[in-house]
Amino acid sequence: MKLARVRDTQGEVFWGRVADDLQSVQRVGVPFALWAPAVARHGQAALELRGGSLALASLQLCAPVQPGARVFGVGMNYLTHLTRLGRTQPPPHTIAYIKPASAIVPPGGEIQYPAVTQQLDYEVELVAVVARALGDEPQASACLLGYTVGNDISARDAGKQLGSLDLFTQKALDRTAPIGPWITTLDEFGGAGQPAVTLSLRINGEQRQHDNTDQMIFPLDELLNYVDARIALRPGDLVFTGSTCGVGLEDGRFLQPGDVVEAQIEGIGVLRNTIGPRRVLSEHRATGRLGSPG
Structure with a gap:
């Protein structure tokens, strides 16, 4: 249901x-x-x-997020995506990050174009929704309520001045994490275990991403255990599970104001959002080293 x-x-x-x-x-x-x-x-x-x-x-x-729930994300989880970015071998483990509540965007809502980036990117992702604490459950995915659709909007040029990863700027910006349209319960995916559903993303009707969740490098149970070992997952928490190839970082076709973005996952539905105008910082704030006005 x-x-x-x-x-x-x-x-x-x-x-x-x-x-x-x-x-x-x-x-x-x-x-x-x-x-x-x-x-x-x-x-x-x-x-x-x-x-x-x-x-x-x-x-x-x-957004199908219970107030007080945390939103986590993991990365480097589809080899085709990594290969197109020049990495031919899978990493030894994933990486994770946290999105603040202010990042969440509802279905149909406007995605903010932050002032600190010129390379706003998209990533369709299967999002796991936790129903109960993992505890000593041998199969972590058995603790899920179900799945929803997420679009992990990212500032790809974050960290370039540092020459290293800046996940705070890249992944935690206000109004850049659309989630929805609803949760499809675990039973509709065959219960616990690795889901195998098609996911895709379109921009202004043009398909940019298309893959299946059975192509994850790190299976869902491993991802959940990775996060839970560091921060114990609670009922309502969400985990973005990584994205596949076809993103703007690969060919330089980044999101623009006015773009209509549709993220779709088999068995769940379509998450549709629009990119808002570029945010412009006031002059005294725009001189910070993190970025410049759009």
């Missing part, structure tokens, strides 16, 4: 179960902390749905 976080016409935000035809939503009647860990065992019954169905068209989709 699909679970969305929505806002109604009175401004109230709540979780709901999306109907199979994607036309309506029924409200979840219990707190997230109660239903999220129980969905894998009890399915829809754990949601205790209440009230009548609401037309999805009358609601605003929010």
Whole structure:
């Protein structure tokens, strides 16, 4: 099933179960902390749905992120991507980073073009949503609620002046992490284990990325354990799982203001966003060493 976080016409935000035809939503009647860990065992019954169905068209989709949850990302996880960037051998392990809540962008929302970059890039990614603490679970993916779509917007020129990686500037910028449109529960992917679904990304209708999640260098269980060994994952946390080839860094075709970006993953749906105007810093802030106004 699909679970969305929505806002109604009175401004109230709540979780709901999306109907199979994607036309309506029924409200979840219990707190997230109660239903999220129980969905894998009890399915829809754990949601205790209440009230009548609401037309999805009358609601605003929010990013499917529970307030207080953390958003993690990992990199270097598709060999075709690394090969096109000149690396022929897989790395010994992944790298990870954290995105702040201010980076999150809802479905249909505007992605900010930050003032500190001239090379704004895109990366479609499968995003794992945690349902319960991993603890001593032998298969980490069994602790997931399901998956959603993420677009890991990145400032590719971050760190060039340093000659080294600057993940803070590259990956943590405000309003650069679209997530959505909803979560598809783990059972629709065959349960725990490595998912094998097609993912793709289009810019203004032109396909730029296309691959399958079975091509990950580091399987999902390994990625989850990597993060959890450093920061214990909690219910609601999200983990971006890396992206494939076709990004702007490979051919210099970076995102521009006004671009319409559509990230799509089989079994979940399409996450559509627009690139906003370049942010311009005031003169006294634009002289900082991290960048210059766009």
